[in-house]
Amino acid sequence: MTEPFDSRFTLPAVDDPAAVEVGVILLGLDGQRLLAGLGLATLADDPTSVALLVDRLRHGVGTGIDLSTALAAGTRRWHAVRAALTGTPGNTAAVRAAWVRACAVIDDAGLTGLGPASRAYLAACWLRQSEVDRYLEDPDDVPEVTA
Amino acid sequence: MLPGPPATVPAVPDRAEVAIVGAGLAGIAVASALWHLGVSDVILLDRTGRAGGRFFDRVDTLRQNVLRSPYEHHPGVEGYRDCELLDFARLHWSLLNRVERREIRMAQAGHRSVVPVDVFEAFCRHVTAIHRIDDRVHQAAVHAVRPGGDTVAVHTDSGALTARYVVLCLGEERRPAPSSWWPGSRRPAGVGYWDEPVPPDAESLIVLGAGLSAAHLVANALDGGQRVHWVLREPRERFQCADVNSSFFRAEGRARFDGVPWTDRLTLMRRQRRASVMFEFRPLLEDAEADGRLTVHRGRAVTAVTGKPRGPVSVLLAGEHRVEGDHLALALGTTVSTGDGLLPAGLAGLRDGWPDLDERTLAYRNTSRVFAVGAAAGMVLGPAARNIDGHRVATARVAATIAARLSGGPLPRETARSLV
Numbered sequence: 001m002t003e004p005f006d007s008r009f010t011l012p013a014v015d016d017p018a019a020v021e022v023g024v025i026l027l028g029l030d031g032q033r034l035l036a037g038l039g040l041a042t043l044a045d046d047p048t049s050v051a052l053l054v055d056r057l058r059h060g061v062g063t064g065i066d067l068s069t070a071l072a073a074g075t076r077r078w079h080a081v082r083a084a085l086t087g088t089p090g091n092t093a094a095v096r097a098a099w100v101r102a103c104a105v106i107d108d109a110g111l112t113g114l115g116p117a118s119r120a121y122l123a124a125c126w127l128r129q130s131e132v133d134r135y136l137e138d139p140d141d142v143p144e145v146t147a
Numbered sequence: 148m149l150p151g152p153p154a155t156v157p158a159v160p161d162r163a164e165v166a167i168v169g170a171g172l173a174g175i176a177v178a179s180a181l182w183h184l185g186v187s188d189v190i191l192l193d194r195t196g197r198a199g200g201r202f203f204d205r206v207d208t209l210r211q212n213v214l215r216s217p218y219e220h221h222p223g224v225e226g227y228r229d230c231e232l233l234d235f236a237r238l239h240w241s242l243l244n245r246v247e248r249r250e251i252r253m254a255q256a257g258h259r260s261v262v263p264v265d266v267f268e269a270f271c272r273h274v275t276a277i278h279r280i281d282d283r284v285h286q287a288a289v290h291a292v293r294p295g296g297d298t299v300a301v302h303t304d305s306g307a308l309t310a311r312y313v314v315l316c317l318g319e320e321r322r323p324a325p326s327s328w329w330p331g332s333r334r335p336a337g338v339g340y341w342d343e344p345v346p347p348d349a350e351s352l353i354v355l356g357a358g359l360s361a362a363h364l365v366a367n368a369l370d371g372g373q374r375v376h377w378v379l380r381e382p383r384e385r386f387q388c389a390d391v392n393s394s395f396f397r398a399e400g401r402a403r404f405d406g407v408p409w410t411d412r413l414t415l416m417r418r419q420r421r422a423s424v425m426f427e428f429r430p431l432l433e434d435a436e437a438d439g440r441l442t443v444h445r446g447r448a449v450t451a452v453t454g455k456p457r458g459p460v461s462v463l464l465a466g467e468h469r470v471e472g473d474h475l476a477l478a479l480g481t482t483v484s485t486g487d488g489l490l491p492a493g494l495a496g497l498r499d500g501w502p503d504l505d506e507r508t509l510a511y512r513n514t515s516r517v518f519a520v521g522a523a524a525g526m527v528l529g530p531a532a533r534n535i536d537g538h539r540v541a542t543a544r545v546a547a548t549i550a551a552r553l554s555g556g557p558l559p560r561e562t563a564r565s566l567v
Contacts, residue, residue: 011256014248018241025234048238052273055230059182059277 012096019120022047023099026124031135033058034128036067038121039074047120075136078125084109089127102127159285162309164188165549166301168292168489169316170198170284173521173538175271176222177314179278180546183227186553189283190310192303196286198275199268201318205342206264209363213261215425218254220535221267223274225543232262235270259388292489294514312549314518317484319533324477328452335454341478349373349473353462355449356478357381358422364476365441366431375441376470377432378462382446384432385423395419395531401540404529412526413499419530422480444470483522483533490517501526508548509541518545 012021026034026047036054037047044050057067085105092098102123106114114122125132165186167174170193181189195201221232236243236251243251243266253260275281287303292313294300301308321340329335339345341360345352345368352368353376354361361377368375395401404412424432435441447464452475454460460475485502487495494513496503502519503512506527510518520541522533531537 011252014245014252021237021240025237028234030228051238052230052235055273056277059279061277061279 016096019047019103019116020096020099022051023103023120023123024095026051026120027095027099027127029124029128031128031132032071032139034121034125034132035074035078035135036070037074038077038118038125039070039072040065041115041117041121042073044117045115047117050117050121074121078132078136081109081111081122082129084111085122085126089129098127099123159192159287159303159305159308160190161307163190164310164553165190165312165314166299166308166310167191167314167316168289168301169193169318169521170195170200170280171202171316171318171521172199172222172271172535173316173318173542174314175199175275175278175280176224176535176538176542177316177520177546178280178283179222179224179274180542181549182278183224184546184550186546186550187279190308191280191284192287192289192301192308193284194286194288196284198280198284199271203264203268208342208344209360210367211363212264214264214267215261215359216535217259218251218262220539221270221274222535222538223270224278225539229277230273232267232270235273236262236266239266239269289489292486292517293491294494294516299514299516311553312516312518314520314545314549315484315486315489315523316520316538317486317489317523319481319483319522321477322479322482324452324479328449335452335460336456336458337454337460337473338452338475338477341476343476345476346474347371351375351472351474353378353460353470353472353475354478355462355475356422356480357385357424358478358480359424361422361476361478362424362428362432364478365435366428369431369435369440374472375435376444376462376472377441378444378447378449378464378470380446380448381422384443384445385421386426386429387423388426395529401529401531404527409498409526412529416525416530442470444468481522483525485523486511486517486519490514507544509545510548518548520545 033054036057037050040050040053044053053063054070056063057065057070087105089098089102103119105126106119106122165181165188167177167189170191174191174193175198178189178191193200195204218233218236223229223231233251233254240248247263250260287305289301289303291302292299293302298309298311299313301310301313321342341364345364351374354364355378357379365375365377432441436443444464447468449462450465451463452460459471459473462470462475464470485495485497487497487502495511496513502523504510504519504524504527505512508518509520509524509527520538524532524541528537528540532541
């Protein structure tokens with residue numbers, strides 16, 4: 001059973017939904033990877049596959065698309081939907097609760113045709129919007145936290 | 148999204164900047180680290196032709212479904228924001244069962260936990276894919292490494308390769324049976340080693356050895372309904388949570404080796420290399436012994452082995468005691484491949500069976516263009532050298548040295564000091 005207080009220091013239950021576990025991992029990614037994943041999310045239904053594909057592109061392992069193309073697609077998509085995503089993420093250490101709330105924001109935004117990967121990457125970008133926007137302003141400003 | 152290794156194996160090229168001999172976990176770690184340091188003209192030579200081939204073949208043969216190493220230990224590269232093994236597993240949460248998920252939670256909490264082999268193998272495939280290792284592995288058995296001038300010649304059964312630097316990631320070979328056990332070099336019918344399949348029609352199995360491989364053989368046979376004789380030279384089984392004390396994985400553990408006289412290191416290595424079995428096997432083995440499915444012959448030395456086609460295998464133990472079974476599986480441990488058989492005579496500088504390596508770079512002191520990563524670095528890095536984490540420690544030193552030399556940059560300070 002999940003402990004009542006959800007924080008980075010809480011051990012969650014083993015039967016928590018996989019989508020939440022994957023979401024917590026996505027929250028650890030930097031802005032570049034989130035945007036690239038958002039750009040690729042239309043190609044796969046599964047956020048895990050997208051995360052690993054982004055890892056391949058970062059290493060220059062081609063699959064018919066490169067990182068800059070994925071980044072450009074993700075940036076366009078982020079700019080297109082950002083205004084529709086209401087509210088602010090706030091600052092909380094309860095990452096799982098924050099993830100569930102972020103997914104609700106995406107679901108309530110009236111966006112159509114979202115698969116699980118797009119929903120997950122949009123939720124992550126919404127929650128990490130300050131890092132995503134900072135990356136778009138200055139791609140060389142890499143956060144020190146290992147992602 | 149994660150393609151497997153290429154179906155066709157290209158011919159071994161005649162030159163490369165770096166040749167890695169052995170594409171096991173150590174070889175993968177070295178190639179990955181070199182990739183991040185901008186050294187891409189790297190060739191891996193491996194007898195199986197597959198990255199991690201022998202390791203996973205052995206694990207499959209033993210039906211070992213978890214590794215003893217924790218999630219922190221993997222052949223990926225630190226410091227470049229590559230996906231870590233623990234995150235890789237969590238990304239695949241939906242594919243894990245409750246036990247596997249609980250192990251991940253333990254790892255998150257900082258406890259020691261075990262890693263499912265299938266998760267580890269999938270992660271290794273990801274690592275080899277992103278660092279372009281699969282298409283640089285060539286199937287070749289290396290039979291000689293000959294340093295000369297500014298290059299090193301690597302002779303294989305598929306031709307010769309000239310490299311500027313060579314990294315030996317040779318791992319460990321199975322320890323053969325003593326020549327006194329049977330006449331001639333050909334082993335008797337019905338006798339196999341731990342890394343070979345046990346015939347499925349064997350109704351009874353004899354297992355020789357006291358380590359984890361022996362325990363897997365015993366457990367698999369019991370699981371298949373076979374009767375088992377387990378022969379131990381030691382007076383009793385030795386159960387522990389890991390074959391290498393976990394403190395040796397940490398910096399303070401490795402520091403126990405730094406500045407320690409050679410003789411003390413030897414003593415430590417001998418003690419840590421003693422065979423042991425994971426605690427998890429204990430209930431199964433004790434229950435099977437209690438109900439008669441397993442007979443344990445403790446403190447028994449083997450004096451002879453005989454076998455004949457379609458007949459039983461017979462093992463003669465000290466004291467004229469005889470054990471018979473349909474198949475004999477030898478799990479006598481491993482021997483460290485030091486490079487001595489590949490390098491010109493004397494160049495490995497063996498001392499008490501261990502190669503003479505520079506502590507900062509892990510280059511052979513007698514030939515600075517050849518390096519060792521893996522178990523061969525045991526007398527430098529300690530008992531953890533043979534483990535995955537030891538590979539990473541060794542890799543960091545070797546890859547940095549090679550990259551610096553190739554680029555003309557500053558080298559890690561090499562040591563002239565010999566251990567006394």
